Amino acid sequence: MVDKEKVKEAIKLLLEGIGEETTREGLRETPERIARMCEEIYGGMSDDANIHLSKTFQVENNEMVIEKDITFYSMCEHHLMPFYGKASMAYIPDGRVVGLSKLARTVEVFAKRPQIQEKLTAQIADALMYHLMPKGAIVLIEAEHLCMTMRGIKKPGSKTITIVARGEFETNLELKNEFLQLVK
Numbered sequence: 001m002v003d004k005e006k007v008k009e010a011i012k013l014l015l016e017g018i019g020e021e022t023t024r025e026g027l028r029e030t031p032e033r034i035a036r037m038c039e040e041i042y043g044g045m046s047d048d049a050n051i052h053l054s055k056t057f058q059v060e061n062n063e064m065v066i067e068k069d070i071t072f073y074s075m076c077e078h079h080l081m082p083f084y085g086k087a088s089m090a091y092i093p094d095g096r097v098v099g100l101s102k103l104a105r106t107v108e109v110f111a112k113r114p115q116i117q118e119k120l121t122a123q124i125a126d127a128l129m130y131h132l133m134p135k136g137a138i139v140l141i142e143a144e145h146l147c148m149t150m151r152g153i154k155k156p157g158s159k160t161i162t163i164v165a166r167g168e169f170e171t172n173l174e175l176k177n178e179f180l181q182l183v184k
């Protein structure tokens with residue numbers, strides 16, 4: 001749960017720190033607004049992949065399931081600036097599958113926290129492995145980091161791609177390539 005009072009205090013200090021007049025009309029409600037916004041953009045902190053991935057259904061065939069281009073927004077833990085893009089994932093069931101929406105919900109659980117892209121990618125893959133116990137899982141994320149584009153090195157349009165493969169996707173290169181081909 002977000003401690004809204006603490007966030008409000010911090011935002012007020014931040015505004016003072018940059019030399020703003022916190023009592024002016026446009027800023028008066030900003031600490032409260034940002035505290036409310038934090039409940040949304042850091043909502044993953046009080047969510048749990050277990051809630052979404054524990055309801056599984058039995059299946060006859062164990063063909064690869066791919067969910068691609070799941071849009072997400074996250075916050076870079078180094079600068080607290082957004083990074084955002086698309087996550088694609090696949091798993092090879094071992095007798096059980098999960099509702100498709102739950103894959104996107106799992107992305108939200110881990111994206112809505114202070115993050116780095118590598119960890120986000122691995123946490124999703126590991127959650128699939130842990131809860132679905134599939135033969136393999138793979139996650140690919142392509143994202144733009146505002147800390148790379150609007151500040152610092154300032155390289156607009158640059159993209160970061162991270163891939164985490166587990167189980168059969170790690171050992172079977174053909175399978176990994178099939179996934180990469182299908183989500184490209």
Ligand SMILES: Nc1nc2c(ncn2[C@@H]2O[C@H](COP(=O)(O)OP(=O)(O)OP(=O)(O)O)[C@@H](O)[C@H]2O)c(=O)[nH]1
Pocket residue numbers: 076077078115116117118145147148152153
């Ligand atoms: N590996 C990784 N690095 C990230 C991610 N998001 C931001 N970073 C990097 O984190 C690094 C932090 O570097 P520092 O030198 O501590 O901070 P900085 O002086 O603000 O760095 P610059 O961005 O180079 O100006 C930067 O290189 C960022 O590009 C991420 O998701 N993964």
Ligand SMILES: [Zn+2]
Pocket residue numbers: 076077078079080081145147148
């Ligand atoms: Zn950053």
